[in-house]
Amino acid sequence: MTDAIQAALDAASSFIWGPFFLIPLLLLVGVYLTVRLRGLQFRVLFHALWLALVRRSEKDGAKGDISHYQALSTALAATVGVGNIAGAALAIGVGGPGALFWMWVTGLLGMATKYCEALLGVKYRRPDSKGEMSGGPMFYLRYGLAEKFGPGSAGAKLGVVLGFLFALFGALASFGIGNMTQANAVAGQLESTFNVPTWASGIAMVVLVGAVILGGIKSIGRFAAGVVPIMIIAYVVSAVLVLAVHVADIPAALALIVTDAFTGTAAVGGFAGSAFIIAMQQGMARGIFSNESGLGTGGIAAAAAKTKQPVRQAMVSMTQTFIDTIVVVTMTGLVIIVTGAWSSQAETGDGALMTNWAMTEAFGGISPALAPIGGYVVAISLMFFAFTTLVGWSYYGERCLDFLVGRAAVLPFRLVFVLVVYVGATSELSLAWTFSDVANGLMAVPNLIGLLVLGGVVVAETKKYFSDPDWKKPDLVDARNGD
Numbered sequence: 001m002t003d004a005i006q007a008a009l010d011a012a013s014s015f016i017w018g019p020f021f022l023i024p025l026l027l028l029v030g031v032y033l034t035v036r037l038r039g040l041q042f043r044v045l046f047h048a049l050w051l052a053l054v055r056r057s058e059k060d061g062a063k064g065d066i067s068h069y070q071a072l073s074t075a076l077a078a079t080v081g082v083g084n085i086a087g088a089a090l091a092i093g094v095g096g097p098g099a100l101f102w103m104w105v106t107g108l109l110g111m112a113t114k115y116c117e118a119l120l121g122v123k124y125r126r127p128d129s130k131g132e133m134s135g136g137p138m139f140y141l142r143y144g145l146a147e148k149f150g151p152g153s154a155g156a157k158l159g160v161v162l163g164f165l166f167a168l169f170g171a172l173a174s175f176g177i178g179n180m181t182q183a184n185a186v187a188g189q190l191e192s193t194f195n196v197p198t199w200a201s202g203i204a205m206v207v208l209v210g211a212v213i214l215g216g217i218k219s220i221g222r223f224a225a226g227v228v229p230i231m232i233i234a235y236v237v238s239a240v241l242v243l244a245v246h247v248a249d250i251p252a253a254l255a256l257i258v259t260d261a262f263t264g265t266a267a268v269g270g271f272a273g274s275a276f277i278i279a280m281q282q283g284m285a286r287g288i289f290s291n292e293s294g295l296g297t298g299g300i301a302a303a304a305a306k307t308k309q310p311v312r313q314a315m316v317s318m319t320q321t322f323i324d325t326i327v328v329v330t331m332t333g334l335v336i337i338v339t340g341a342w343s344s345q346a347e348t349g350d351g352a353l354m355t356n357w358a359m360t361e362a363f364g365g366i367s368p369a370l371a372p373i374g375g376y377v378v379a380i381s382l383m384f385f386a387f388t389t390l391v392g393w394s395y396y397g398e399r400c401l402d403f404l405v406g407r408a409a410v411l412p413f414r415l416v417f418v419l420v421v422y423v424g425a426t427s428e429l430s431l432a433w434t435f436s437d438v439a440n441g442l443m444a445v446p447n448l449i450g451l452l453v454l455g456g457v458v459v460a461e462t463k464k465y466f467s468d469p470d471w472k473k474p475d476l477v478d479a480r481n482g483d
Helices: 001-015 022-036 043-055 069-078 082-093 098-123 138-148 156-193 197-213 216-244 245-262 276-291 297-303 312-340 353-366 368-405 407-426 430-454 455-466 474-480
Strands: none
Touching: 001 430, 022 098, 022 276, 022 430, 022 455, 043 069, 043 312, 043 407, 069 297, 069 312, 069 368, 082 098, 082 156, 082 276, 082 312, 082 353, 082 368, 082 455, 098 138, 098 276, 098 297, 098 312, 098 368, 098 430, 098 455, 138 156, 138 297, 138 368, 138 430, 156 197, 156 368, 156 407, 156 430, 156 455, 197 216, 197 368, 197 407, 216 312, 216 353, 216 368, 245 276, 245 312, 276 312, 297 312, 297 368, 312 353, 353 368, 368 407, 430 455
């Protein structure tokens, strides 16, 4: 029975994430939104980074539960995970250096997608029965389509169905990609690196996760804002040290990334070779898995932010994709390429081992005594990345279940979510991994429909915001408008 379920899930995952369904659909939606917004993600990137990382919050009076910065950190907590280390490395091991180029493509186009998700998430958000803000695809599908086509219309009814499906798939996915698989990754690293039994890791994570998520989004926001920047900076600095050791190899690596993206890679050593289509498929699939642009989760986190302007929060939210893919994934990819791990270690079939080997080799190049540090960097980064992903996804699942059942389901969900962490830490999860792939893909379909249908709303809101000549001075704009 288990084998039959696994086979069915494998077939579904292969179709959903194959080259003829979700990947081209996500790519085309990203291109479409980029064109409609006239490349907004490139034009206002530096201003968006200033809003997110320097200004960080709006003045008192803005509706929401957490600051711009906390909302961004929560989204980063959920997306900067195992995929940024193991997933990115494996994509390059299978698809060749050109896979990194296609990860860049998903990141750059995905910024427009994330912008739209966040804008709609804030515009159509609603307070729940306890006054906490809820938003995301389930809300803009239900209320946005009803607004566009009229209450009671076929379009409005379709929005209700699509909103329900997104929330259902999101709640299910939170236990897979957002819980068991992440807990399993943390426990596996603790066991292999520090000989900690998985049951002990499971108990520790149950306590720690419970301490964070039982307090709700304000507790999650504070945790994410404190931990996520430190873990990202620490990992990036470690990667920069590796690149400094191999600085002479960086120009050749960049050239290889671009040429390999369109030509594929000839067999080198133990590397079996890769065609153009494999590089593209691997890069796009892993890039989307990493930044989640198109899956709709960004709109859920954005809706919790204290903001007076959907466009403003949307700009902040799109920096999440930039940081996740253009910064963190790039660091992993370059480390894998300049050290040669992409070819010499590809046969392992394990992205974490590839990154571990690359870091160890590079730190050993500085001094043999420093070689073990490379392995510790990867192990500790994986643990923190996976743990924060677990915390971030708990909020996504909670909001989806709240939409489906109501606020009464929130506390039971949190308690069950915490207990399932132990199951994930101590179990074999081949079914859970494949199920997560399927659930993630199914989340994207209704969300992408919503983005396409409501693209005009996004464009109108964006034009209105940027028509103000003082849009770069948000405090002045708010004061003038009486906010």
